[in-house]
Amino acid sequence: MKEVPFSLEKIQKLTKEYPTPFHIYDEKGIVENAGRMKEAFSWIPGFKNYYAVKACPNPSILEILKGEGFGADCSSLPELVLADRAGIRGEDIMFTSNDTPEEEFIKAKELGAVINLDDMTHIEKLERSAGIPELICFRYNPGSARQGNVIIGKPEEAKYGLTYEQIMEAYPLAKEKGVKRFGLHTMVASNELDPAYFIETARMLFEIAVQLKEKFDISLEFVNMGGGVGIPYKPEEKAVDLDSVSKGMKEEYEKLIIPAGLDPLRVVFECGRVITGPYGYLVTRVRQIAKKYKDYVGVDACMTNLMRPALYGAYHHITVLGKEEAAKTAVYDVTGSLCENNDKFAIDRRLPEIDDGDFLVIHDTGAHGYAMGFNYNGKLRSAELLLKKDGSVQLIRRAETMDDYFATLNF
Numbered sequence: 001m002k003e004v005p006f007s008l009e010k011i012q013k014l015t016k017e018y019p020t021p022f023h024i025y026d027e028k029g030i031v032e033n034a035g036r037m038k039e040a041f042s043w044i045p046g047f048k049n050y051y052a053v054k055a056c057p058n059p060s061i062l063e064i065l066k067g068e069g070f071g072a073d074c075s076s077l078p079e080l081v082l083a084d085r086a087g088i089r090g091e092d093i094m095f096t097s098n099d100t101p102e103e104e105f106i107k108a109k110e111l112g113a114v115i116n117l118d119d120m121t122h123i124e125k126l127e128r129s130a131g132i133p134e135l136i137c138f139r140y141n142p143g144s145a146r147q148g149n150v151i152i153g154k155p156e157e158a159k160y161g162l163t164y165e166q167i168m169e170a171y172p173l174a175k176e177k178g179v180k181r182f183g184l185h186t187m188v189a190s191n192e193l194d195p196a197y198f199i200e201t202a203r204m205l206f207e208i209a210v211q212l213k214e215k216f217d218i219s220l221e222f223v224n225m226g227g228g229v230g231i232p233y234k235p236e237e238k239a240v241d242l243d244s245v246s247k248g249m250k251e252e253y254e255k256l257i258i259p260a261g262l263d264p265l266r267v268v269f270e271c272g273r274v275i276t277g278p279y280g281y282l283v284t285r286v287r288q289i290a291k292k293y294k295d296y297v298g299v300d301a302c303m304t305n306l307m308r309p310a311l312y313g314a315y316h317h318i319t320v321l322g323k324e325e326a327a328k329t330a331v332y333d334v335t336g337s338l339c340e341n342n343d344k345f346a347i348d349r350r351l352p353e354i355d356d357g358d359f360l361v362i363h364d365t366g367a368h369g370y371a372m373g374f375n376y377n378g379k380l381r382s383a384e385l386l387l388k389k390d391g392s393v394q395l396i397r398r399a400e401t402m403d404d405y406f407a408t409l410n411f
């Protein structure tokens with residue numbers, strides 16, 4: 001059963017100050033979860049997760065994660081600035097971008113971030129703009145050697161990364177240009193729940209590390225497993241067992257990295273979803289129950305607050321506050337107010353009987369939730385709240401006003 005870390009009474013009180021809809025994040029859940037990840041990979045020399053800023057680009061969240069020793073994975077200029085403003089500095093920033101403008105390379109180098117190149121042409125582009133740094137990383141796309149999934153697509157059809165042949169060209173070229181320290185990155189899955197997938201990714205990266213050593217006498221300093229660790233959106237799904245991922249990775253490390261003389265090799269991740277996803281909730285209020293050919297629960301949030309169901313047909317669990325124990329005797333589509341018929345948080349969902357004014361909690365919005373929001377149909381972005389460890393609630397981003405929405409127009 002999926003639970004929420006607050007009661008109906010708490011939300012009723014809270015909404016007097018902060019009207020629905022809003023996203024609320026559970027600090028205790030995030031911190032404990034970050035601790036579990038660190039613990040699971042504690043055998044790895046210099047283990048770090050560079051939290052993917054795009055998953056929840058709020059400095060308060062980044063500061064919490066910085067406190068847990070996490071870095072930041074950025075892919076745009078504003079994300080670099082956000083990481084910097086949250087106090088995440090230097091090589092604690094991973095800059096993994098694609099189709100990159102030169103000014104972002106310049107900013108990344110200025111911040112001392114680890115620069116992860118997505119394309120062969122980036123070597124020259126970087127040299128021309130920011131100059132070649134001492135440390136460089138390349139993103140590897142294994143093509144048909146690996147299968148992707150519905151969110152990220154098949155690797156051979158993905159726009160990201162260098163092919164195997166390009167990888168084997170890029171490293172010696174970078175070495176020739178004066179690069180002294182090297183990393184290797186990949187990201188081939190998104191929201192993947194199978195632990196074996198990540199062990200296979202580690203083996204794939206370790207094998208390339210060994211080849212780079214044998215062919216070019218290049219000793220990688222780190223491999224970056226990317227993000228993509230999934231979360232159990234559905235009640236019947238199981239979280240990825242990071243202990244078993246870690247154990248499998250250790251076996252590969254001992255088989256491949258140690259005999260090649262590459263130990264210590266840092267292994268890092270840039271997970272976003274699995275870090276904050278389960279600890280965010282979109283709280284929304286029922287505005288109307290409309291009985292047509294089907295029964296529709298209309299709420300005050302819409303897909304501009306959470307796009308995943310409309311974009312990927314993603315399942316997000318829904319709790320009706322105060323009716324947690326009630327029998328699920330009704331079937332509803334839960335809809336927002338956009339003039340788009342796919343603006344539905346749930347379709348044919350079994351739920352308790354719902355009344356006007358009920359509070360619905362949409363689960364697992366702590367990553368790729370608020371972050372993917374937009375303003376279509378004149379919808380204003382919601383507030384973000386933080387449920388702190390001591391039970392108090394802090395506003396960490398106010399709701400947009402109409403003035404914000406009009407700020408870029410010539411009125």
Ligand SMILES: *Cc1c(COP(=O)(O)O)cnc(C)c1O
Pocket residue numbers: 052054055073096187190191226227228229270271272273274367
């Ligand atoms: C999106 C993304 C991540 C984070 O993915 P999650 O599914 O949130 O873990 C990490 N690295 C890169 C390059 C990404 O594009």
